[in-house]
Amino acid sequence: MLTSKDFRDQAINLIKKWNNIIDEIPWQWNQINELNNESKGYFTTKRYHKINNNNNNNNNNNIENKNNNNIENFEEIKETIDDSSTTIIKSNNNNNENNIIIFQFDIIYSKSYQVPVLYLNGFSSFDSSPLSWNEIWNNLPLSNLDKNQQSTIPYITQVEHPILGNPCYQLHPCETDNLMKLILLKEKDYNDNNDKKEYFKDYYLLSWLSIIGPMVNIKIPFDLLKNNNI
Amino acid sequence: MTNTLQFKEFSSFVNISFWHELSNKKLDELKLSEESIPLNGHYTFSPSQQLDPFLCLEFNAFLRNNVTNSTENQYVLPPRSYLSHGTLYNYNTVDDFKQSPKIKLFNDASKRIWNDINNGNIDKDTSLLNRFILLTYADIKNHQFYYMFGIPALLPSQPIQQFTEKPESINIESLKSFSNQILPQYFCLKQQQQESSTTTTTSFELIGSIEEKGNQYLNECLENDLIPLVGFCDPCSLPLNPGWPLRNFLIYLSIKYPMLKKIKVLCYRGNGSTSNSILLSLELPSMGEQLIKKQQEEDAGEWSGKSVGWEKDSNGKIAPRFVSLASTMDPLKLAEQSVDLNLKLMRWRVMPSLELEKIKTTSCLLLGSGTLGCNVARSLMSWGVRNITFVDSSKVSYSNPVRQSLFTFADCSPKAKEKSIAAADALKKIFPAINANAHVFSIPMPGHSVPQSEYQSIRNTIELLENLIKQHDVIYLLTDSRESRWLPTMLSRAHGKLCINAALGFDSYLVIRHGIKDQCQNELNPSISSKLGYQGSDLGCYFCNDVIAPTDTLKDRTLDQMCTVTRPGLSMMASSIAVELLISTIHHPYGGRAKGETETDVYVQGSTPLGIIPHQLRGFISHYQTLPLFSNPYKHCTACSDYIIDEYNSKGFDFIINVMNDSSCLTKICGIDDLKNTEVNIDWDIDISDDDDDNNNNNNKEKNDDF
Numbered sequence: 001m002l003t004s005k006d007f008r009d010q011a012i013n014l015i016k017k018w019n020n021i022i023d024e025i026p027w028q029w030n031q032i033n034e035l036n037n038e039s040k041g042y043f044t045t046k047r048y049h050k051i052n053n054n055n056n057n058n059n060n061n062n063i064e065n066k067n068n069n070n071i072e073n074f075e076e077i078k079e080t081i082d083d084s085s086t087t088i089i090k091s092n093n094n095n096n097e098n099n100i101i102i103f104q105f106d107i108i109y110s111k112s113y114q115v116p117v118l119y120l121n122g123f124s125s126f127d128s129s130p131l132s133w134n135e136i137w138n139n140l141p142l143s144n145l146d147k148n149q150q151s152t153i154p155y156i157t158q159v160e161h162p163i164l165g166n167p168c169y170q171l172h173p174c175e176t177d178n179l180m181k182l183i184l185l186k187e188k189d190y191n192d193n194n195d196k197k198e199y200f201k202d203y204y205l206l207s208w209l210s211i212i213g214p215m216v217n218i219k220i221p222f223d224l225l226k227n228n229n230i
Numbered sequence: 231m232t233n234t235l236q237f238k239e240f241s242s243f244v245n246i247s248f249w250h251e252l253s254n255k256k257l258d259e260l261k262l263s264e265e266s267i268p269l270n271g272h273y274t275f276s277p278s279q280q281l282d283p284f285l286c287l288e289f290n291a292f293l294r295n296n297v298t299n300s301t302e303n304q305y306v307l308p309p310r311s312y313l314s315h316g317t318l319y320n321y322n323t324v325d326d327f328k329q330s331p332k333i334k335l336f337n338d339a340s341k342r343i344w345n346d347i348n349n350g351n352i353d354k355d356t357s358l359l360n361r362f363i364l365l366t367y368a369d370i371k372n373h374q375f376y377y378m379f380g381i382p383a384l385l386p387s388q389p390i391q392q393f394t395e396k397p398e399s400i401n402i403e404s405l406k407s408f409s410n411q412i413l414p415q416y417f418c419l420k421q422q423q424q425e426s427s428t429t430t431t432t433s434f435e436l437i438g439s440i441e442e443k444g445n446q447y448l449n450e451c452l453e454n455d456l457i458p459l460v461g462f463c464d465p466c467s468l469p470l471n472p473g474w475p476l477r478n479f480l481i482y483l484s485i486k487y488p489m490l491k492k493i494k495v496l497c498y499r500g501n502g503s504t505s506n507s508i509l510l511s512l513e514l515p516s517m518g519e520q521l522i523k524k525q526q527e528e529d530a531g532e533w534s535g536k537s538v539g540w541e542k543d544s545n546g547k548i549a550p551r552f553v554s555l556a557s558t559m560d561p562l563k564l565a566e567q568s569v570d571l572n573l574k575l576m577r578w579r580v581m582p583s584l585e586l587e588k589i590k591t592t593s594c595l596l597l598g599s600g601t602l603g604c605n606v607a608r609s610l611m612s613w614g615v616r617n618i619t620f621v622d623s624s625k626v627s628y629s630n631p632v633r634q635s636l637f638t639f640a641d642c643s644p645k646a647k648e649k650s651i652a653a654a655d656a657l658k659k660i661f662p663a664i665n666a667n668a669h670v671f672s673i674p675m676p677g678h679s680v681p682q683s684e685y686q687s688i689r690n691t692i693e694l695l696e697n698l699i700k701q702h703d704v705i706y707l708l709t710d711s712r713e714s715r716w717l718p719t720m721l722s723r724a725h726g727k728l729c730i731n732a733a734l735g736f737d738s739y740l741v742i743r744h745g746i747k748d749q750c751q752n753e754l755n756p757s758i759s760s761k762l763g764y765q766g767s768d769l770g771c772y773f774c775n776d777v778i779a780p781t782d783t784l785k786d787r788t789l790d791q792m793c794t795v796t797r798p799g800l801s802m803m804a805s806s807i808a809v810e811l812l813i814s815t816i817h818h819p820y821g822g823r824a825k826g827e828t829e830t831d832v833y834v835q836g837s838t839p840l841g842i843i844p845h846q847l848r849g850f851i852s853h854y855q856t857l858p859l860f861s862n863p864y865k866h867c868t869a870c871s872d873y874i875i876d877e878y879n880s881k882g883f884d885f886i887i888n889v890m891n892d893s894s895c896l897t898k899i900c901g902i903d904d905l906k907n908t909e910v911n912i913d914w915d916i917d918i919s920d921d922d923d924d925n926n927n928n929n930n931k932e933k934n935d936d937f
Contacts (some may be wrong), residue, residue: 166250
């Protein structure tokens with residue numbers, strides 16, 4: 001069980017440390033002020049991932065290109081010839097660019113389950129178009145687990161983003177509390193000391209991420225784990 | 231020898247949440263307004279050389295920054311990101327989008343940068359050097375968006391040259407002092423060297439931002455005839471090319487400091503292990519003097535130079551980009567995905583061996599759209615069946631909606647709808663992705679005489695029914711009378727289709743799945759529902775326990791007795807069992823050839839992950855009891871025996887017509903009459919059957935249960 005306040009405090013603290021350690025796209029805390037003076041927030045980041053299946057991506061682009069022809073007779077803009085741009089280089093990189101997708105991760109507190117929840121979306125790095133479900137799934141480590149293991153992992157469903165309202169996918173939180181209790185119980189068995197239990201609770205969010213993160217290609221910096229003795 | 235410096239263009243990244251927010255704004259605030267709207271974009275370091283530098287728009291692009299009211303949401307830059315000021319021009323029609331004055335809008339943005347340089351605004355805020363325009367046409371109804379980005383870079387009269395052969399790569403050790411610092415977008419710095427006996431170590435240290443220290447620092451360099459060292463946070467990670475934000479910065483320097491001829495620029499790209507900051511040695515353009523002269527001549531300070539920066543497509547052309555969010559925002563597709571994913575919840579959490587794809591692709595023909603048909607359809611749809619066809623000849627009457635769950639009062643009045651059509655329409659309202667079809671006809675029945683004049687229409691009806699049976703995997707018999715089940719039972723048997731029969735009494739019900747014969751003996755009728763046709767066993771059908779032919783049971787009934795003499799909950803119970811029986815059968819490797827199980831101990835494992843697969847179930851609501859039962863097929867059955875099927879295969883329509891006109895011929899064809907004749911001198915109560923006692927018991931019991 002994680003309180004809303006603990007979620008916020010641990011998130012902001014985690015972000016500060018994480019962003020200092022590694023030079024990836026940083027995490028950002030988004031504070032949202034509601035009209036009813038209720039305040040809530042979540043933290044978010046992006047990751048770039050080389051795609052596994054070229055065929056799907058190419059098919060997707062072909063569909064987009066067909067649809068793009070809807071704008072016909074578009075007056076061409078003639079721009080000054082620019083010797084100082086890298087257009088030629090871009091065409092060389094074009095093939096690589098099509099093979100990279102962007103994952104966006106939002107971590108939002110769930111009031112009903114009282115746990116953090118991971119929301120994700122996938123985009124083409126080429127034109128920002130959202131990926132199909134199959135493209136997202138095939139590029140998550142989750143899809144590599146065999147069939148028997150899949151029944152023990154969080155299940156992903158499409159939902160409306162609880163704050164922004166746009167469609168996205170979530171790792172369903174229904175088992176998160178049980179999962180974290182197992183971790184807590186393990187600590188308790190190891191040491192009945194109440195201090196130990198209290199110590200563990202301070203790192204609820206990082207512990208949760210250390211389990212959920214690898215399923216979706218969120219790599220936690222080793223220094224962060226080491227410094228917190230997890 | 232000098233080298234022309236080439237800059238890497240931005241690529242746009244527009245988050246889906248931006249389009250979602252734009253749609254909401256257009257519906258709630260903008261409506262048809264086409265006024266320009268300020269936007270906030272940002273860029274950050276690129277983690278890979280394979281990635282373009284991204285100019286990013288998020289859901290909060292519309293928010294203002296520097297808001298004083300703490301309760302109002304404001305734009306907050308992500309960490310280690312830098313601001314780009316934008317303007318949105320949203321058009322209401324595709325024609326307006328095509329005809330928008332794009333060149334003028336782009337030049338206006340360029341002029342604005344030029345004016346900010348000359349009036350001193352850049353001295354206070356260098357982020358004003360990074361501007362963009364975004365032209366959009368939002369087709370909200372279809373969740374499609376067309377857009378173009380223009381990111382102006384002012385052009386000098388001559389391209390910028392490097393006075394070294396190529397950029398110098400900077401190792402991260404020399405940038406150590408930049409760690410744990412929030413660097414400004416543009417800054418000045420100094421380079422220090424420490425010499426030891428064998429090596430020379432270089433390190434860079436920040437002096438301050440251009441806004442704070444730039445003027446003092448650059449003037450000092452000019453006075454002392456030193457080459458100044460400035461830096462900027464570079465979104466590009468190519469080893470030989472800086473990013474776009476450097477272009478306008480160099481223009482700014484050359485205009486503000488016309489005496490400045492050479493400069494060194496650190497393209498800072500973070501301190502990660504894979505970062506590759508570079509140091510450029512540049513000759514500043516001489517455009518400053520020319521532009522100053524032009525400015526003096528024109529006396530208006532108008533921008534008269536050129537600029538570039540439209541985003542190009544993969545072919546290098548300036549063209550609108552297109553993004554379709556239909557797959558993620560279309561409510562129809564959202565409904566379909568949600569239904570699928572929620573079914574997968576069962577599989578992932580409880581039962582990994584669920585065959586959801588098989589269920590989804592199974593097509594079901596529902597004969598009868600009354601209380602059983604409606605409830606069976608609801609349960610099938612809940613399991614993920616996507617193809618359902620209704621058949622019924624009657625219309626929705628006022629008494630139906632309270633018992634028949636797909637109908638409402640609106641289906642009775644002002645004009646009564648056909649039941650099958652109303653049922654199919656209701657399914658589509660509930661779940662738009664369902665493939666629901668409807669046919670309106672009555673099923674020809676034994677003992678219901680057919681006048682000669684109606685032979686052709688009856689023939690057409692029989693052909694239609696037969697085609698429907700061929701086209702579907704599972705046939706549900708959900709009609710009101712016994713004899714209406716005879717023809718589809720016979721045809722399903724002939725074509726090897728799984729047939730599930732549900733029948734209601736006042737306080738009891740029967741659900742039975744008919745057997746499928748050994749397919750090896752009848753290879754002309756391949757069956758979808760039983761791919762392993764040679765394995766498993768055959769089962770009895772609804773008529774196997776009769777020794778009389780089905781006949782007209784409607785003659786002596788009052789209207790009230792046709793469909794209402796049944797306890798209301800019975801239909802839901804029978805329907806749910808009829809559907810669950812199908813799902814269990816689908817999960818057996820033998821499919822419809824699975825043998826009937828009667829195990830009632832819930833701790834004994836059944837043949838499928840879902841449990842046992844009974845042959846038939848009888849429910850008695852008076853005692854809240856359900857019994858699984860089994861019977862073998864009766865070789866003299868009036869509906870499914872080989873005698874009947876062979877007669878149909880040889881005589882076809884003529885056979886059916888004979889049965890319609892005189893159902894007693896059935897007992898002759900299937901051999902029951904012969905059995906009677908051999909026992910002509912024996913009393914009726916004596917056992918006259920070759921089958922076992924169970925069959926006789928069912929036989930006797932069946933007589934008392936006239937469904």
